[in-house]
Amino acid sequence: MPQEPNPQRRSEKSRTAIIEAALELCAEHGYGHVTVEAIAARAKVSKKTIYRWWPSKGAVVLDALDETVNPAIAFPDTGDLRADLEAQMWGLLHGVMTEPRTGRALTGLIADTQHDPDLARSLNDDLIRPRADEARARLTKAKTDGQIDPDADLDLALELLYGPVYYRLLLHQGDLHTRAELGKLIDHVLSALAPEGKALARSPALDQDH
Amino acid sequence: MPQEPNPQRRSEKSRTAIIEAALELCAEHGYGHVTVEAIAARAKVSKKTIYRWWPSKGAVVLDALDETVNPAIAFPDTGDLRADLEAQMWGLLHGVMTEPRTGRALTGLIADTQHDPDLARSLNDDLIRPRADEARARLTKAKTDGQIDPDADLDLALELLYGPVYYRLLLHQGDLHTRAELGKLIDHVLSALAPEGKALARSPALDQDH
Amino acid sequence: MPQEPNPQRRSEKSRTAIIEAALELCAEHGYGHVTVEAIAARAKVSKKTIYRWWPSKGAVVLDALDETVNPAIAFPDTGDLRADLEAQMWGLLHGVMTEPRTGRALTGLIADTQHDPDLARSLNDDLIRPRADEARARLTKAKTDGQIDPDADLDLALELLYGPVYYRLLLHQGDLHTRAELGKLIDHVLSALAPEGKALARSPALDQDH
Amino acid sequence: MPQEPNPQRRSEKSRTAIIEAALELCAEHGYGHVTVEAIAARAKVSKKTIYRWWPSKGAVVLDALDETVNPAIAFPDTGDLRADLEAQMWGLLHGVMTEPRTGRALTGLIADTQHDPDLARSLNDDLIRPRADEARARLTKAKTDGQIDPDADLDLALELLYGPVYYRLLLHQGDLHTRAELGKLIDHVLSALAPEGKALARSPALDQDH
DNA sequence: GCGTAACCGAGACGGTACGTCACGTCTTACG
């Protein structure tokens, strides 16, 4: 029998210490230089205890992010779609990606998924997709409310919003969007989503700064 | 790559064998499972020879990609901006990212840049930025020709084009854009760039498939 | 050996396999061509396990000799000093130095001490000095018993006995003392140690063979 | 054809620089830590040049010692056998073994002979045996002159003289004989060699210091 | 006195082994 560990008896103290240690070490040395051995040492925990509950360091960090990051990137619903989008995306940029404890952890985690399909699945299931679903739900609601065109392709819109953000995160790591750039990005996408009557002649978002 | 040692009598045979071995191993086992030892063994070369000319396996793979990938993603100039964009981006998707020898190599390389700033710089300098510069130049030319709005923000446009592509590459790895999706993406961005007189009432790209 | 790590749960099986492998490899290829990697491979043990408990291959071989060699060079006490000396020295020559498993190991070890002071100290403490102490004790007892001159310089005597033996071992490696030569050597030194009344007119040991 | 190097064209400058560098490096780091690469670098010489003329670093050091050491250990002949012996042996101890440039070189060289039979042969042929032959010749002359017993076993005598010296050199490296100890050793051996008429009742050399 | 063949410096090359690191598994003793 593979005899899975009985989660009833799991030590909450150890769990917390491990998650805490993982984030701290990510902040200090960067995800790539964090090792299971170091997490165990920092958390005063046996390596066995880590491997009993998680399959890899990536899974630990994912759990850690899951607990830490949610408040910063929750999707609000104030009725003002543009404000809600900006709030959530700014939370993502400012509350997660530039926070030392979580930013390097997140990019490292995404990096790890390139050679760990299980981790990729977990990351999507636990972190990425739920946010996307929230965002899609918010856009769908706006569509129902008549704030955006009923024919708009919401998935394309989501890619146009989040693609550039992650693109910069992963390929220009230090150089994320400023609040102004973020605003321009959102303006552009939203203007294209606008219902026909309210459509602007052309998207102002692609005007240059002047 | 910053080859400090004066490459006065560098062995071209070894160099080629190393680059070839690196790409083959990426194709077979995935970038993350490639080791310098394996490259050396496959290329029948001493590890020292690899370390003499490259600082890390990432640098080797970068050089390998640089040589292999350029034809597929060169930026054409047929006069038809939309066709040129689609050709280049489809080359990127189809000729690089889904090619076994280069696709896994590229994503793994990007992953590695998350904890190797030198590699990140090299990747940008040698691979990413030159393509972006070509694309920007093509757009600028189109602007000069009056095909796109003189006030258009070309950098934003580039992010809107390439962001979603890399976003999918890195976060939904198996699931890249189809040709149709790519076309829609390009249509959307180009329509927003169109000069004022020719502006469509609203971007057709955000219509759903029907 | 100064085993810093607390040897609480050290694997006896590994320890034995390592020591055994070390001696076998010395016998097969000679100490100088033995490598830690080869010992590890032969003993089916990780290199790390060797380095955990010993600082160098020399230390391993020293431990191995210590366990293997002791019976052959124990100092007997039959009451007959000359016989005891000859027995012990012949054991050293025949039971250690010409045994394939130990002979090449010992000379190689001594060689290594020339550039490893820690090893030199260990070799003296664990192997050389204890034998010298036993021999000195045996001579001291003989002095007490009146078998040798009470004024005799025992340390000089020890050097005269063992010096030539090691001298040949290290400088004429194949060509150790025969039993007859050993007997002559012992006779010479003992005759010089004889108490005054029993002194021979001159040492017969320096007569040539005839 | 193996085309041996033509010694006529050999660069004396390189030869000297190599030998000089070898001894310096022995003095600085100890024979065991000297490498051919370091010798080449120090002597501003190509490795190829070293390997062209010597088969190994041991051979270089042997040549170096051969040139440097001879004056210190030449065997004098003043007519006074005891004085001659003491002079030569003290030269060996003081002029060679405790000299930084030569002492560590010599012991390291002897160490190396334990796993290099060619080097062992060269060392004996070039350095060890010639001295032994000189010593034996001096003793033979003394025998002819009637200063020592015509039946004396000169080879045993040589072993009794030099064995203890090398024994200490190799096994108690820091702790060589003092002049007094050396004198005692010589006295002991010579007294045993004395012709019958002059024989002492017993060897005074084995009396303890008092 | 002038080619030309050898030596020379420089250092790249294929190798072997080094000693270290982290992996993921395991064993032991405690609570």
Added chain:
DNA sequence: CGTAAGACGTGACGTACCGTCTCGGTTACGC
């Protein structure tokens, strides 16, 4: 039974030297 401690086999790391091998350049012999 979960845990802390940590030894274990595995395998890759990046480095150090080995001894061999081109390279051009320089030197000195022999025609």
